[in-house]
Amino acid sequence: MSKLADILLDPTLRPELLTACEGLVDAEVASKRGLASLPIKGGFKAVKAVSPAFIRQVVDALFDRFVEQLEPSYAQWIESGRSGSFGAHLQRHDLAVADALLAVTDQRARQSQMRSVKKVYDKLRPSAQGHVRAGVPRMGQVLDRYVK
Template sequence: MADSLKDVLLAPERRPEVIKDVEALVDAEVAEKSGVSGLAVKSGYALIKKVNSSFVSDAVDSMFEKFVERLEPFYADFKASGSGSFADHLVGNSSDVADALLGVTDERSAGSRRESVKKVYNKLRPQAKKHVEDALPRLGALIEKHIAAVNAG
């Protein structure tokens, strides 16, 4: 098993593929949203992608090291447990994992000089945790795919 997520996900030869996979994960998660709040998420996401088609990949890429850093303790705990899948481990710790990942965007928002950005982010943040928790099975599977590729090769 890979020693760290950093070794797997941030390797220069693998990183572009991982970023592409994360963008596909976000696309899939947004596509599955339903109801009134889902419609709002889908509409906002479509608008962002229309205005800037590379927004999601650029945003993921710019924060990716910090996301990996935040996931690293969960991976260490998973390896120490020696059982189950990493996806199951993330889901089993969903609240803590979501808070850890959203800590990256919390810091980014707090550091913004634009009050409008902070206001919108703070309004959306409570719903964001649920969306991140919902995405953890896919995220775990995505990471497992890349760990398996590194271990196989």
């Protein structure tokens, strides 16, 4: 059985995937509405002010771990006979997917030496699971371009 890493960690695809993931983050933040969106949009703006390339750098740094965390979901999808798209499978298991991805970002935040980034992350973390779950459909659309 092939692994998700065999597909998504192909070095020739990495720049394209990073661009797609960066666009995913931008789109998710832009889609937030209401008062609850203010800390997210403010935090995002603050992080980008610190370093305009920060989001891409973080996606690049975390991408391999994200793929590793998605391997069990990919294996389940393969074992199910590839029922529906991989993105649809992720949506059906959005809570587990969100928790798996947040385990990666939580670890990264704990190890970060950038106090301003840690502060923003800690402020936003309590609502992160819901936001990541909301982003699973877009993430699935991105991954479906590569995973058939």
